[in-house]
Amino acid sequence: MIAKQQKKLKQGMLDNVMRQFNYSADNINLNPNIRKILSITNNELVVHFPVKMDNGDVEVFTGYRVQHNNALGPYKGGLRYHPTVDIDAARALAMWMTWKTSLAGLPYGGAKGGIQLDPSKYSQAELERITRRFTYALGDNIGPELDIPAPDVNTNPQTMAWILDTYMSTKAPSERSKNMHVVTGKPVGAGGSEGRDRATGYGVFLSIKFWAENKKVSLKDKKYIVQGFGNVGYWTSHFLENEGAILVGVQDASGSIINENGISVEDLYKHTMQHKGAVAGFNDATPILNENFFGINCDICVPAALGNQITANNADSIKAFLIAEGANGPTDVEAEKILLEKGVAIIPDILCNSGGVIGSYYEWLQNRNGEIWQLDEVLEKMHKKLKESFNKVMKTALEKDIDMRTAAFNIAIERLEQAYVQRGIFP
Template identity: 65%
Template sequence: MSKIQEKKPATMYENVMQQYNQVADSMGLNKNIKKILGITNNEIIVNFPVRMDNDEVKIFTGYRVQHNNALGPYKGGLRYHPTIDVDDARALAMWMTWKTSLAGLPFGGAKGGIKLDPRDYSIRELERITRRFTYALGDNIGPDQDIPAPDVNTNAQTMAWILDTYMSTKAPSARSQNSHIVTGKPVGSGGLEGRDRATGFGVFLTIKLFLASQGKDLKNKTFIVQGFGNVGQWASKFMVEEGAKLIAVQDAHATLYHKEGIDPVALAEHTKPRKGSIEGFEGTEEIKPEEFFGLACDILIPAALGNQINGSNAANIKAKIVAEGANGPVTGEGEKILLEREIAIIPDILCNSGGVIGSYFEWLQNRHGEIWQLDEVMQKIEKKLTENFKKVEEAVKENKVDWRTAAYIIAISRIELAYTQRGIFP
């Protein structure tokens, strides 16, 4: 008697394609444009050698997938993670296309990274790996071609290494023209004041605006955060400052709970000497990882990796709002369950778009040779995010659809218009 095979969970790419096809059909997207947007423009895979500290040479695999550039240069992060592959990069690149379009930015979408766990390497090894990857990518990236940014397990330092390596391959006379090859750089290397907190601020602001649209605010609201990297830390800080209470945090190492509230600033300090781990934070109770999504709270912020909320755990969620701080944290099956239970989802392409909006301002700052102050930058990001939120809110009401569908309709329609007006060569 043959065994009954369990249904294999959908990959992130299958998830994003399901979302895309469903919305494209519902909005009557031009069939030819649907074909174009359903594929990636370029998929770059590079294998490159790097000498380790012990003099051993290791081979690494890096990816850069460029989905679409109808609206402008490719834009998207680079992540260092052992699970990254070309399939994930395809999905993440497509989400970036929708995100930049929804935000009204002159960018397309790309994504990539290197298959590794950065905790296994010294800082000098990571520098050599990053520089060699940049060199291997060559002219596939560039300030008017494809502009990388930080993502999972990469940061401002990573971008500084990419910037220096890229500029070192150019003639001295051209180097000053290439400082916007990456965004998310250190401020001292042409980075933007506030770029570090832009994504987390966007998560916080969209939650605040969503509640305000219902006549509510964040005061005394409880929330839980999965993933306590850059996005989770800043989102939590802004949420707590607005009067909300962080009662649980989960990362790859531990799941912490404290009913009376967790101080996100103190927790962030705790993680610094522990390679980002929240484990062992004093004053909290460590609970089983599988209990996390079932905790009673008002707001859930998944800010880790994709496909975390799925058909096996969506029914356990007690939050009334799921704010997608990560890219693609909810599968199609998970989303169906949440919506049936009338749990609102603030979609990733809106919720975590503060980062790419901040990147756009950094790109502009470098192009124009300007320097903007923190308060000015945050005002610009808040204004742009608020405008985008209002557009999606209007589309929700006008089309009588959920928030993700409304956001996708706006994003895809803008690209469709560009193709309709410009035509297709030849």
């Protein structure tokens, strides 16, 4: 049953991104030849590799890296460790990354990948060996000027440090220092950037703040719910709480909790650190059924977990007036129609969670140029970059009387179309 649900989820993500792309392509009358190019991926890599477990047994893992498009620059995108990772999921996520980097005005294309596994079932030593072996299997299909991975679901700065070290060990000693920017999202001590840890969540928060300012709405005392309390969910909540907003519900893989009077973000974070990242069992909240989570009475909903979480089955129950997509593809096409008809605003993923790739770009630049920036400098640059993107999307949406997702897609795809028109198609 679970396997069928996961298969449906992955197929749904690819179907969603293609429907979104085709709708936008029709909307802007995209050149049919360029439409053919953008509708498929450039490269798809599937690797099978053996790893020795702590008990001496050998397991064979399957890893993926899909490179969708590099018309604007090197491929860029995360690596996730999750049972739902497969070629279709990687295709969908890589395509979203192409739109995201284009919309943000970055010199990047889109890629995505990962390993099909549940990391909670493996020790830290096993995860290190799995990561290093995967990196070795990818070989020169990644590189600082070719394809730059970053953290995603169930991967973190430590994962990136292992990839960096493994990749650099395959290079001649004289070349190693030139490859520090093969991955982003590294620990600060291993070449990472101040602020990269909070970049995605900070970007989600800023998107909400910009929207609220545009609509002349105060965030103070606004109630919000967050699906997923990992890196993105925590930092989004942290910044929203600082603005006076009130967290009333959280859901993750361990279950769903609610407290209409408010949940302390820092107290919940401490609880998750002591309980393997799980929100279940938090004393200052009441557990509720997972299927009732999106129906919690709130003003803002932040899906920051996996794709296809808001569907036609639960969209009607949503009471929030704003959905800020911290995850990639959390709202399916049918659900979006229902929500827009209800007057619910949606800040689309390719805008809302682009803080992560913007932060990665700044880390990449620092490594490339041998520079080290301070935290306030990084956050200031992120604020400016995200504000530019947000204003473009809002302006386009208002001028053309379209929703924010269509506006964001139009801007992203038109930038790619312009690049192809100006450069031509080889040969």
